[in-house]
Amino acid sequence: xxxxxxxxxxxxxxxxxxxxxxxxxxxxxxxxxxxxxxQVTWTFLTTSSEVGLGIRDQLFNSLYLLVLTLLLSFxxxxxxxxxxxxxxxxxxxxxxxxxxxxxxxxxxSIIVGLFGFLFLxxxxxxGFSVLSGAIALTFFNLPILTQSMIxxxxxxxxxxxxxxxxxxxxxxxxxxKVIIPxxxxxxxxxxxxxxxxVFGEAAALxxxxxxxxxxxxxxxxxxxxxxxxxxxxxxAETLAVHIWKVNTENIGIDAxxxxxxxxxxxxxxxxxxxxxxxRLSNYLQQKNGGR
Amino acid sequence: xxxxxLKSPSKEIRQDHWGKILCYAATGVLLLLxxxxxxxxFSKGIRTFTVDGVKVWKFLTTSQWEPTSTTPKVGxxxxxxxxxxxxxxxxxxxxxxxxxxxxxxxxxxxxxGTKLIQPIVELLLGIPSVVYGFVGLTxxxxxxxRSFGGTGFGILAGMLILALMILPTITSLAIESLxxxxxxxxxxxxxxxxxxxQVITHVILKIAAPNLxxxxxxxxxxxxxxxxxxxxxxxxxxxxxxxxxxxxxxLTSKLTTDIGNTVAxxxxxxxxxxxxxxxxxxxxxxxxIAKRFAKRRVKS
Numbered sequence: 001x002x003x004x005x006x007x008x009x010x011x012x013x014x015x016x017x018x019x020x021x022x023x024x025x026x027x028x029x030x031x032x033x034x035x036x037x038x039q040v041t042w043t044f045l046t047t048s049s050e051v052g053l054g055i056r057d058q059l060f061n062s063l064y065l066l067v068l069t070l071l072l073s074f075x076x077x078x079x080x081x082x083x084x085x086x087x088x089x090x091x092x093x094x095x096x097x098x099x100x101x102x103x104x105x106x107x108x109s110i111i112v113g114l115f116g117f118l119f120l121x122x123x124x125x126x127g128f129s130v131l132s133g134a135i136a137l138t139f140f141n142l143p144i145l146t147q148s149m150i151x152x153x154x155x156x157x158x159x160x161x162x163x164x165x166x167x168x169x170x171x172x173x174x175x176x177k178v179i180i181p182x183x184x185x186x187x188x189x190x191x192x193x194x195x196x197x198v199f200g201e202a203a204a205l206x207x208x209x210x211x212x213x214x215x216x217x218x219x220x221x222x223x224x225x226x227x228x229x230x231x232x233x234x235x236a237e238t239l240a241v242h243i244w245k246v247n248t249e250n251i252g253i254d255a256x257x258x259x260x261x262x263x264x265x266x267x268x269x270x271x272x273x274x275x276x277x278x279r280l281s282n283y284l285q286q287k288n289g290g291r
Numbered sequence: 292x293x294x295x296x297l298k299s300p301s302k303e304i305r306q307d308h309w310g311k312i313l314c315y316a317a318t319g320v321l322l323l324l325x326x327x328x329x330x331x332x333f334s335k336g337i338r339t340f341t342v343d344g345v346k347v348w349k350f351l352t353t354s355q356w357e358p359t360s361t362t363p364k365v366g367x368x369x370x371x372x373x374x375x376x377x378x379x380x381x382x383x384x385x386x387x388x389x390x391x392x393x394x395x396x397x398x399x400x401x402x403x404g405t406k407l408i409q410p411i412v413e414l415l416l417g418i419p420s421v422v423y424g425f426v427g428l429t430x431x432x433x434x435x436x437r438s439f440g441g442t443g444f445g446i447l448a449g450m451l452i453l454a455l456m457i458l459p460t461i462t463s464l465a466i467e468s469l470x471x472x473x474x475x476x477x478x479x480x481x482x483x484x485x486x487x488x489q490v491i492t493h494v495i496l497k498i499a500a501p502n503l504x505x506x507x508x509x510x511x512x513x514x515x516x517x518x519x520x521x522x523x524x525x526x527x528x529x530x531x532x533x534x535x536x537x538x539x540x541x542l543t544s545k546l547t548t549d550i551g552n553t554v555a556x557x558x559x560x561x562x563x564x565x566x567x568x569x570x571x572x573x574x575x576x577x578x579x580i581a582k583r584f585a586k587r588r589v590k591s
Contacts, residue, residue, distance in 0.1 A: 007486035011399060018395045021388060021458075022411050028455075029414060032422065079317025087311055097318045100325040106509070107328075107574050108516025110543050114550060114567050115328045118335065122555070139324060146321065170303035172310035200419025203518045207551060243421045244519050247428055248548075259425050270417045278410065 032267045039261025049242070050215045053254060055262050057213040060229060061130070061236040062199060065209060068134035068232075069198050070191060073141045078180075078187070081149035086161065086175060105143035109203040112140045117207035128235040133209025140204045145194045152186025153179065155284070185287070189280035196273035200266055202240035210235030211245050239266055329571065336568025338561040339365065345558075350565065356529045356545075358559035365562040367542075371569065373532040374541040377446050377521065378514040381453035382461075386507045389458055390496075393465035398491055409466060415459040424523035427452040432524055439536055444526030447535040452520050457510035464509055468502030469495060501584045508584070512577035516570060518543035542566050 047054025080097065088094045116136030126132040156179050164174030180187070212235045220228040227234075237245070243262050246255040300308075339345050345365055353366030392412060396404030427448055436443030472495050480490040496503070526538020527548055540548075546566055553560040 003486050003489065007488040010488045014391055014395050014399055017388070018392055018408060021392060022408055025411055025415060028426070029418075032418075032426070076317045076320050079314045080321050083311075083314035083318045087314060093315075093318070097322055100322050103575065103578055104321070104325055106512050106516075106578055108518065108543065108570055110516065110518035110546055111328070111332065111567060111571055111574070114546065114564075115331055117550070118331055119327070139328070142321060142324070168303065170307040170310070172306040173303065175310065196417045200417070200422070202419065202421045203547070206547070240419050240421045243425060244523070247421075247425060247523060256429070263422050263425060266419055267422060270419065271414060274414065274417045 029267070029271075033264055036260035036262075036264040039257055040264050044261050045265075048215045049213060049258075053257060055239060055242065055258065055265070057216050058237055058239045058242045058262070059265065060216065060218075061209070061213060062238040062240070064229075065130060065133050065137060065205075065236060065238060066195060066198055068130065069137040069141055070195065072134060072138040073145050073194075074191065076138075077142055077145035077149050080146050081153055082175060084146075085150055085153040086171065086179070101143045101146055104139075105147060109140055109201060112136055113204040113207050115139070116204065121208060127233065128208070128210025128212075129233045130209060130236045131232040133205050133236055133238075134232075136204050136208040137198050137201060140201060141194050141198050144197065145190060148190025148193065149187060152183040152190055155186055156182045185280050185284040189277040189284070192273050192280065193277040196270045196277070199273070200240050200270050202238070202244050205238055205241050206244065209238060209241070211237050211241060213237040213242070332564070332567055332571050335561070335564035336571075337565070339558070339565040343558045343561055345562075350562075354529070354531055356562075358557075358562050363558050365558065365565075367562075367566060367569065369529050369531045370540055370542050370545055370566065373446065373525075373530075373539045374515060374543070376532045377449045377453060377525070377541060378511055380446070380450040381457060381514050382507055382511045384450065384454040385458045385461055385510060389461035389506070389510070390465050390503060392462050393469050394491055394495075396466050397469040398487065398495065409462075412459050412462050415455070416463070420456065420517060420520040421523075423452050423456050424520035427520060427524040435536070441536045442526065442538055443536075444524060444538040445534070445536045446525070446532055446539060448524040449521045449541070450535075452524055453514040453517060456517060456520060457514050460513050461506050461510040464506030465503055468499045468506060471502060472498045505581045505584050508577055508581045512574060512581075515573055515577070516543065518547045522547045542570050546570070 043052075044054050045059065046056050048056050049058060080101075084094055084097060113136060116132060116139065120126050120132040120135055121128060126135075160178050160182070161171065161174055164178065165171065214227060214234060216229040217225075217227045218229050221230065222228050223230040223232065225231060239262050243259045243266070246258050339350065340347050350365060350367055351371070352368055353364065354369035355364040355366045356369070357364045392408065396409050431448050431451060432443035434443070435441075435445075435448055439447075476494050476498060477490055480494045485493065521541055522544035525541060525544050527540050527544055528538045529545070530537060530539045532539050546563055549559075550563050553563060
């Protein structure tokens with residue numbers, strides 16, 4: 001019974017290997033959080049990197065860029081997802097758009113960054129700024145977000161649209177009042193998932209949002225003032241860019257401490273986003289399964 | 292109701308009209324974005340050949356990179372071959388592991404697989420590339436330095452980090468492609484008396500093969516375009532990749548380190564844009580190859 005032996009042996013080998021890889025992954029993730037646990041203190045989070053060991057401004061820049069990026073990319077992604085799922089008749093335009101989304105989503109993020117540098121920073125003249133960074137991140141984020149919105153909208157049965165049309169209501173109305181509300185868990189889980197990627201992205205930002213974080217004044221609400229935290233035309237180094245920069249430019253004890261602490265924040269936030277997205281899509285599946 | 296009111300479009304029709312325009316405009320933005328991006332990178336990337344007079348063939352087949360010396364030379368062969376070598380080695384490590392994990396999840400133990408193994412592997416998807424870079428720099432590079440000598444920077448460190456980065460990508464796609472194999476084929480094979488291993492090797496893997504190849508291609512595409520993690524561990528010295536342990540540089544790492552230090556319009560800057568163009572073309576090529584395999588699957 002040779003082949004039964006082979007079957008048993010291979011099965012155990014596979015189990016062993018999978019166990020090993022999963023253990024390694026867990027050790028890796030655990031290590032990332034464990035190694036910097038002493039670094040994450042209140043002073044570390046609230047000190048400007050210009051005056052001491054801290055990441056206050058980088059953390060704020062990351063969040064600010066994330067919000068701006070989502071504000072910019074959400075309407076465009078939702079619009080094109082609607083165009084491609086609800087309105088789409090298979091014609092050359094929709095086929096091209098689908099192809100564009102695929103190509104854009106597999107484009108290296110450094111290319112997006114270089115394009116942003118050439119187009120936004122130099123040609124349009126925005127300079128290294130929050131705005132350049134947010135637009136570059138929007139380029140980076142759009143294909144991913146659109147793909148998940150398309151999935152979310154496809155999960156809504158087409159009978160909704162047909163019922164609406166038979167009642168003489170416009171497609172637009174059905175869309176706003178029925179289809180999009182029903183797709184909301186899927187849409188939100190797509191947003192949260194892409195938020196995780198945007199939060200940790202660095203290659204698209206080093207030449208758009210810049211590599212410096214001037215000390216910010218969080219009481220200055222005048223968005224045109226150079227040190228106001230809301231000013232969209234100031235350079236804005238993010239957490240991920242900061243980690244890259246301190247490690248490539250001035251390797252030392254401080255660089256090591258800063259990166260270890262910053263990595264804890266980055267990894268925890270990203271894992272949190274992923275966890276939320278997973279919960280949402282599970283909720284969605286259960287809801288659909290119960291129907 | 293008078294005739295004019297009946298003849299003009301209703302509120303519903305107007306709503307629909309505007310809704311459609313809005314949504315198609317959004318799609319247009321996506322298309323326009325891709326076109327402008329390609330146009331800019333193309334027009335910048337070909338300047339090395341059209342304005343600076345470098346021969347395309349020479350650019351691709353020599354490996355000296357001294358754009359600022361008195362006799363400027365730009366040859367991208369070392370960068371291109373390092374990029375390919377690192378990427379392919381990373382895929383050679385990651386692909387078998389990913390496919391075995393996929394077999395476990397889909398065939399061997401579906402319950403633990405989908406509830407536990409798949410989510411854990413997919414946690415890696417979200418980890419930012421600078422984090423991989425940092426771990427490579429602070430753990431892997433010293434480890435390689437201690438065990439094999441040298442500086443520790445080089446292709447070995449780069450390929451291991453890339454393998455870890457593309458493992459979740461390939462695994463997710465491989466799981467999907469194994470799940471796509473029709474259950475009835477498995478059942479046929481089981482009824483014929485096949486063991487699980489025979490069913491896996493003779494039926495499931497064979498049917499899923501084109502999709503598995505697509506999964507690996509997407510992994511390779513991701514690794515090829517990855518910039519920061521590689522740049523942090525590869526050493527950044529332009530050199531032909533003759534040794535896994537000597538520092539070298541890839542297309543992406545060269546772009547990352549140098550694009551900010553060159554002046555627009557000079558050969559040094561143009562040559563970097565040509566590297567970006569190669570990167571863009573490769574990304575398009577990977578897409579096309581994946582499409583080809585997807586088509587073959589439909590035919591068979």
